Amino acid sequence: MQTKPDRGETVPIMGEETPPPVRESNDSRTVQTALDILDGQSRPNRLTRLMPFLGPAFIASVAYVDPGNFATNIQGGAQFGYLLVWVIVASNLMAMLIQTLSAKLGIATGMNLAEQCRAHFPRPVVFVMWVLMEFVAMATDLAEFLGAALGFQLLLGVPLFAGALLTALATVLILGLERYGFRPLEAVISAMVGMIALCYLLETIIVKPDWGLVAYHAIVPQFSGAESVLLASGILGATVMPHAIFLHSALTQGRIVVRDKKRLQSLYRFEIADVVIAMGMASFVNAAMLIMAAATFHYSGHAAVGTIEEAYRTLEPLLGSSAKWIFGLSLLLAGLSSSTVGTSAGQVIMQGFMQRHIPIWLRRLVTMAPSLAVIGMGLDPTRTLIVSQVVLSFGLPFAIIPLVMFTRRADIMGELVNKRITTVLAGMIAGVILALNAYLLYKTLITG
Secondary structure, three states, X not given: OOOOOOOXXXXXXXXXXXXXXXXXXXXXXXXXXXXHHHOOOOOOOHHHHHHHHOOHHHXXXXXXXOHHHHHHXXXXXXXXXXXXXXXXXXXXXXXXXXXXXXXXXXXXXXXXXHHHHHHHOOHHHHHHHHHHHHHHHHHHHHHHHHHHHHHHHHHHOOOHHHHHHXXXXXXXXXXXXXXXXHHHHHHHHHHHHHHHHHHHHHHHHHHOOOHHHHHHHHHOOOOOOHHHHHHHHHHHHOOOOHHHHHHHHHHHOOOOOOOOHHHHHHHHHHHHHHHHHHHHHHHHHHHHHHHHXXXXXXXXXXXXXXXXXXXXXXXXXXXXXXXXXXXXHHHHHHHHHHHHHHHHHHHHHHHHHHOOOOOXXXXXXXXXXXXXXXXXXXXXXXXXXXXXXXHHHHHOHHHHHHHHHHHOOHHHHHHHOOOHHHHHHHHHHHHHHHHHHHHHHHHHHOOO
């Protein structure tokens, strides 16, 4: 099916090489269906109308269920029960707005955040941002590779470095789906997110939490001493991650292209629905992690459980072997999917800031190689994860501040420029997230 340039066009999901014919066919079918819907052609039901627009936010949402979240949520639930469920609810509401702005930037301008930075900032600033974001991408991949390798180790007894190599192989294979269009990759990643959610649905059924207490703590903010404030900061401050902001704008920049006001606004509303559904699912997974840890560990006298390995080994005697295996499977799926997304983000950042053709294998190698090297050195996984999170915290201002700056400018965003209240709200959220990350950096680097 031939797609007309003035109605919409298909482009590689990450700005990659020219796809084979089958890819154009797959993408064109989805794009044409989406354009028909934007033109007002009816469909049997709302789900059918929504389907062509679902996908980008599901890929970005993987950053919110990565292995780093496992450790934080388990520690929070084990130590404080259901007390911090409201933090997860609040942090995901904030993340919805930030990711919506990122998706909107790609839709409105046809450029991703890295490309916008290169177009509007002085060269020295662009160079500094590029170097910093490369480190961010590498640090992101390191955390994701560690999580997946740990999943292989817990489930199959595979040594950590061998698990990292298996993760690299799986990442390359999954990213290879890009050759067949954006839909296969979106489908695989969405399926993995769905399986992670299913795993935690089963876990919550097994642990039988007190749903009345969970609902109460989901809407009533409370703390219990300084340590709970620190853990809440960890959950909230680590929610929005710089690589997900850069990636989401790239996922929407050429997926469905329309120019006129009516269809732009209609497309934007569908993308909001994509973000709400995907981030809502990520919020459920995060909340389920904390609820599982609270119901299993906190209320059975195991409040000291603070690592992924401890949680895995403690689940079997408390709940049976099925709970342990479900937990391990969800960790492995989270590690593999987030490794894929982290590597994709590295590709987008390098290509966007440099604006030169760089072979895709080189971009992936630059992003993944440091992770394999660090894991191969046998460094302590927990300490390595902490260092990687520090690097991410340093990089966050360089993603979130430009995003708010660009989306508030009418000369860049056109019809989709932020309303004043949106900019104010996004600015406040950015301030809160940056303050919490600064606090975490202080606690990590100064007070240990």
